[in-house]
Amino acid sequence: MEHCIKPNINIKDTGFGYTMSIIGGKYKMIILYWLGEFGVLRHNALQRLIGKISFKMLSSSLKELEKDGLIIRKVYPQLPPKVEYSLSDKGKSLIPMLFSLCEWGDKNRPHAEDKAS
Numbered sequence: 001m002e003h004c005i006k007p008n009i010n011i012k013d014t015g016f017g018y019t020m021s022i023i024g025g026k027y028k029m030i031i032l033y034w035l036g037e038f039g040v041l042r043h044n045a046l047q048r049l050i051g052k053i054s055f056k057m058l059s060s061s062l063k064e065l066e067k068d069g070l071i072i073r074k075v076y077p078q079l080p081p082k083v084e085y086s087l088s089d090k091g092k093s094l095i096p097m098l099f100s101l102c103e104w105g106d107k108n109r110p111h112a113e114d115k116a117s
Contacts, residue, residue: 023069027053027061031097032087035071036095040086070094 011017023029034049047058065071071089076082
């Protein structure tokens with residue numbers, strides 16, 4: 001396997017660096033994961049699924065993901081305003097990687113019976 005980061009190369013100038021710049025942060029991968037699971041979600045539904053995230057932090061993360069082309073924000077012209085979020089094709093291409101992280105975590109995390117020994 002060829003290495004993504006060669007010696008004497010700044011990590012930010014690599015594919016890995018680019019990927020981390022758009023999905024890094026505390027909540028972006030979680031937002032992408034939930035959109036991958038449910039397809040379309042509204043702001044309040046995402047906030048409930050994520051748990052301890054402020055309205056402002058979620059809004060900021062969603063704006064960044066939209067700016068980076070990973071999610072689509074659809075606004076319906078009605079009162080009260082209705083806004084839905086879904087994955088773009090670019091965002092959907094990340095979902096297999098996120099699901100692989102889930103599988104890896106399930107296989108490698110300590111289980112309750114492991115802690116008892």
